[in-house]
Amino acid sequence: MYSESQISAALELHSAGLHATEIGRRLDVPKSTVQYWCRGGRRELRRREPPSCPRCHSLPLNEWEYAYLLGGYLGDGHITTGEHRSTVLWLYCADDWPGVSAEFAAAMAAVLPDRSVHRSQRTGCHALQSRSRHWLCLFPQHGHGLKHRREIALEPWQQAIVDEHPDRFLRGLFHSDGCRIINWATKKTSQGTKRYEYPRYMFSNKSEHILAMCEAALDRLDIAHRRPRKDLVSVARRPAVGRLDEFVGPKY
Template sequence: MHPETTVHSALALTCAGLSPTEIGRRLGVPKSTVQYWCRGGRSPSRRRSPPPTCPRCHGLSLDDVQYAYLLGCYLGDGHINIPRRSVAALAVSCADDWPGVRREVAEAMGAVMPSAEVHLVTRTGCHAVTSYTNHWLCLFPQHGPGKKHTRAIALAPWQAAIVVDHPGRFLRGLFHSDGCRVANWATKRTESGVRRYEYPRYHFSNRSEDILGLCTQALDLMDIPWRRSRRDMLSVSKRAGVAALDLVVGPKY
């Protein structure tokens, strides 16, 4: 007898378009068993009401530290998809160049919603860290039709309170998704000639003016100076600001 969580995961992966063979390989169950579940042979919803799983709906505790990080990742490279059977899928795209970031996103997703299994879906040049439960819609009310930069993005009061308490974790999520730490260079004329020197700098780019605003608000909470270096980009280049971001973000890994 397989646990109910395994059945839920199998049905959710079916909604995401995976074959019974692939689902069985991921969950460690026979393909025939997955096919039986998909035919309604053992539907958890018919057996009993699902146990409480949502911090927002059921009053369960929420890992605020991990949620602040996951919220930043979601606003940068995340989205929620609702496939044909109406099981919401939260996915955060993580480039294969940064396996450490991908691992951190998966850990945060599992900590925020422990009842939903986390899966890696292979894409070209990246993996989508994905988890299936309709309660992701409760935790990310910013979900809506169209791309984020085409609609208003605002935090709910309870989300804003978490960001105020953990601005560094929120910034880490934002910069891990749509930011980077680079070595900038400049020249300076001296008595001995023109001297080139390098210094570290952080960039965060996003097409949504609202998300850029949330990033600057978090930077202000940490007294980190910033400037708009481009219409869709802000930068942190002052030594004290870079040092502060190094403590909470640092280079991608």
């Protein structure tokens, strides 16, 4: 009897384009078994999957990590599912910020502890991925089309988590589609024109609904913000930036 991790690894390699012979060699599994898994093994994988979903099975949910992961999903994540492949949560991270990537991977593992997290390299970035049909239960915002072209709304149970952990939710948003930068400006003085610099947070997203969620979480923490553009939330006042520095900070 083969383990669930072996089946998952085989399906992962198959989706990456490897042939059954090569997959069998890597996993020390007969080629015929790999072919069976790739043809219909999703059914076997489902039968082996133990109760693991906080929503379906009334198991405890790590809400602190979920609030962070929800922010990341709304920013740079999506779910794929289909007739011939398993359900996968994808979260994209820039190669320049390995600490952020590690934090998102840890959050994915904490929310569904029995699911493994894999990394797929892309040009200039990489994708964190985790397979489980229960990601659909945890992220009901999944749907057809891009997020900014459809309504995105939190379920009451999700909103309760965001209200309880707005700092973690904001950290996830800014780690995905946001940044902390150093702005500069000039000011005329009696000695001439003086240049000065100041830190600023920005969150950019094309979805008005997600931008509104960011603003609501900032309001809940009494953090001043504004909209310099319709697709951008900016935090630039010194006390507000200092407050965000307490739980977001620069990407790392």
